[in-house]
Amino acid sequence: MESLLTAQLKLIPEMSELLQKRYRILQTIQLTKGIGRRVLGEQLGLSERDTRKELDTLRNHGLIDISRDGAAITLEGTRLLVDLKEVVREWSGRLQLERQLSQHLHIKEVIIVPGNVDTNTNATMLLSQEAAKYLESILTDEKIVAVTGGSTIASITNFVQETSKWKQLMFIAARGGVGKDVSFQANTIASLFASRMNGTYRTLYMPDSLSEEAYTTMKNEPFIQEMMDLYERTNIIIHGIGDAEEMARRRNTNEQEIERLKEAGSVSEAFGYYFNEQGEAVHRIRTIGIQLKQLQHIEHLLAVAGGAKKAKALLSYFKQAPAQTVLVTDEGAANEMMQIIAQTN
Incomplete structure (x- = not known):
């Protein structure tokens, strides 16, 4: 039987691109530990508007914290990276x-x-x-x-x-x-x-x-x-x-x-x-x-x-x-x- 995520991808194919984008943002924040919004957008090729929107979404879900020092991943965000690693690896090809x-x-x-x-x-x-x-x-x-x-x-x-x-x-x-x-x-x-x-x-x-x-x-x-x-x-x-x-x-x-x-x-x-x-x-x-x-x-x-x-x-x-x-x-x-x-x- 297909996994729920694979079935969802067939129904909503654009979900894969969005998932991978947010995964990359979380991954970059984890690696850089306190990255600013502008630098994050430049590294990932995102517009300032898109970067701000995605950071707000991730913060609202408790996956990152944002302070004067920049964005930092939370424990919940770290767990999510681990849980989704194999799914993203497969969906990305x-x-x-x-x-x-x-x-x-x-x-x-x-x-x-x-x-x-x-x-x-x-x-x-x-x-x-x-x-x-x-x-x-x-x-x-x-x-x-x-x-x-x-x-x-x-x-x-x-x-x-x-x-x-x-x-x-x-x-x-x-x-x-x-x-x-x-x-x-x-x-x-x-x-x-x-x-x-x-x-x-x-x-x-x-x-x-x-x-x-x-x-x-x-x-x-x-x-x-x-x-x-x-x-x-x-x-x-x-x-x-x-x-x-x-x-x-x-x-x-x-x-x-x-x-x-x-x-x-x-x-x-x-x-x-x-x-x-x-x-x-x-x-x-x-x-x-x-x-x-x-x-x-x-x-x-x-x-x-x-x-x-x-x-x-x-x-x-x-x-x-x-x-x-x-x-x-x-x-x-x-x-x-x-x-x-x-x-x-």
Whole structure:
């Protein structure tokens, strides 16, 4: 038997659009905690009149409070977001899109959040929030969690629940430092996760890319051997997927080498490997960290990346990604990937 909401949608199809709009407003208010009416309207593309009308409706139903500090969600509003999550996911078409993408990419699961991180900052927060929820759903004691760097992975730490229940949870840096911003490097992110989730952490304080001489020397050091042992025992990896040229420039790669990467057809980058459109590794930097061959034996792989601009990079990487991978992405990337898939089939 069809659910009452599905039956109502058939009778009143415009209800779906209104429900999704109000859900997005509530969701944005929950994420931003004290957002003003003007900023809210700009973020969601609503007119001032429409924004005011919807906020009044939500306040009258006890779902939000409005003060000098802006709009804030109530406990009842938070509960409603949880209750309606799956309904909105289905009505928006994201559920079907998730299934299509997971089948095409040959991975365990795809989770799609609304928006496009290229144009909407809320989409980045939603990515991080969903990644945090998934991480918490698979955690048990005595887990080793390896994390890579990047702003998106760093943002996940803002959404994991602070807890003291874990007794033997460890977070480790999956690679050395990339770029100049220390706050987005794997070492810092591992320590942030550990701080919020009552875990310990291990760092890898060295450059992401090493010369052949430095690589040969460093890999025999005792603390490196300890990290390599931890990588072999890692249960969960949280990682991003980058555009090949963008990642090369973050590493301060010289123009001659960047041209060689382009000539080799590099499209995506992950774990220090550059992949072409067929998912073949065409270049690898000398790095001490998680190696590609180790991914096959990891229990949980959580990839987090969004934005329509990353669609080609995502399709490239997932040509060879392990089947146990879960991808958290956004509508911008998902829709663009499906368009590319349709054009190539």
